[in-house]
Amino acid sequence: MSSAREIEHFAQAEYKYGWTADLETDSAPCGLNEDTIRFISRKKDEPAWLLEWRLRAFRHWLTMKEPTWAKVHYPKIDYQAISYYSAPRSTAGKPRSLDEVDPKLLEEYAKLGIPLREQEQLTGVAVDAVMDSVSVATTFKQKLSDLGIIFCSFSEAVREHPDLVRKYLGSVVPYTDNFFATLNCAVFSDGSFVYVPKGVRCPMELSTYFRINASNTGQFERTLIVADAGAYVSYLEGCTAPMRDENQLHAAVVELVAHDDARVKYSTVQNWYPGDENGKGGIYNFVTKRGKCAGVNSHISWTQVETGSAITWKYPSCILLGDNSVGEFYSVALTNHRMQADTGTKMIHLGKNTRSTIVSKGIAAGHGQNSYRGLVRITKGAEHARNYSRCDSLLIGDRCGAHTFPYIENQNPTARVEHEASTSKIGEDQIYYCQQRGISAEDAVSMIVNGFCREVLAELPMEFAVEAQKLLGLKLEGSVG
């Protein structure tokens, strides 16, 4: 088999999670206006201040234009053709424990490889699962709450911890921030909330799985994680969606806050349905993720492995406000078939001696288009700030593209900023070399890609790293002849 054809064949990896669950759903009619927002807010029993905040966001959104600067192309989104709320009907009574959750829902999560029960018992990872718009179950709650850690769905946090939510909601990503974030503020459905009190080190990984199930549904999660002074938390996010011919919109907002000496580690393995090989269907993923290193010596670290979505538009960023604070961004983005990714980060240095590290690995196969877009801004007061950036691209085949758009704005002469970039191609000679040692071409590509991503994968918690490695291999199956 010729290597070029092999590269072809390898790109034909099938999407493993492409089933839809047959669950009755309770949905809002398509369309977006103030009534839609009132409907969502009423469904969720929200306090007046939150409805007000949503409406302010919506009114602001009406004045905004969809951004066009990213290197992604897609047909115009009709925001009136989307349903902004969908809940599996059986959760209407709000389950208090796993026993009250619809067995069908649990079965669905088991298919995704996240058996909540087992995960609860075996791996010690606390899981919050969000299906369509509603958070289904949160495991390990009691154990966490003994330590004073709050880990629950966003809706529950609004009910149970309104002061905390009110204090931090929009404090990192304001409701005026950008087109998609503002839309999220208006219509967000559910998501996860985490608060780790002073001096507490969260003893287990906290994890959320998101799944879009109903068709024509937008999913707008809102995640808010606050680490108080001296606290530590590691949070994992996984995502899947069924195969559908039409595109589905996903516009989430994640806000992280780290106070003095606190550390937040946020890891994502994103595997939304990317569409078929001709680019039909797939998730449009327009996500705003931002962390604020509010306190001195605080530390926020983003690690992402982006393997899905038809379009990925995502820039997990850090605002380095506290002196000596540290921001990190480790990213693997893989585009195959007709997938398009425009992803990167912003590191905004405000405090003294702030440091940031950016390591981005882009992999493009098939007709995939992969762009890194990053901003490093050193402001006047950020004495002795340091940044190190590295952006590497790997091309598989000759119809894909890799692009790098690094922006550096430096207003402080004491700053030190380094940027390195490289582009390479998986060589036929590399594949041949592996084959000559007995390793099949597919395994060779998987091995070479994983080697290329090694530094980033090393940042992931162990089980997640294994999952990510397998996923990278799976996603490239058939892309090498």
Place this chain on the structure above:
Amino acid sequence: MLKITNLQARVAGGKQILNGVNLEVRPGEVHAIMGPNGSGKSTLAHVLAGREGYEIIGGTVEYQGQDLLALAPEERARAGVFLAFQYPVEIPGVSNMFFLRTALNEIRRHRGEEEVDAMDFMALVKKKLKIVDIDEALLKRPVNAGFSGGEKKRNEIFQLAVLEPTLAILDETDSGLDIDALRTVAWGVNAMRSPKRAIVMVTHYQRLLEYIVPDRVHVLAGGRILRSGGKDLALHLEEQGYKWVKDETAGVR
């Protein structure tokens, strides 16, 4: 073990390079294939290993009773064909140990043997390290990345020692080696000589053959074997150079 009959091959859509090679190699034998630049030595090695980019236009290759040319490169490797590359390839981020264990396990699985785990593999590696005098630290580094030319060649022989192929083809293993490195590499190859294993060395110079003494020497020129003989043939070449070969080739044409 290996029987090449009237093998003809060309670069895909291009020039014909092998013009009817005949060669028979038995278990336990060491053969040297010598010839001037452009004679088709490396092409022969890669055609046997299954590199793409060549078209076979005639002839057959039989290896242990099977049609070698019908197998994919990884199937040939699993069946015991090993090529020590003239230019070993770098694979950044993939550790040598992981790479080699994966390869070994593919071969073992093919033979219906159990896979070796990391611990057993480590023990095996320690044993084989002595054969090529390779620095253990090299094994933890990514495959060939940042290795010197000599280290890369040693690494090839180290892989040979771990994978224990039935047919080892060495493509210009001596090129770019100083005399000490050459001795070490030759020592490693000699240690791998066995009644069950055949070794085919492709080389431009006679130098290597002082350290690895072949049973048979063949002169390849113009894409066919012009002359075969014992180890003395190599000495003859050393004295006379390849000019006579070229003259004879011209005569043939």
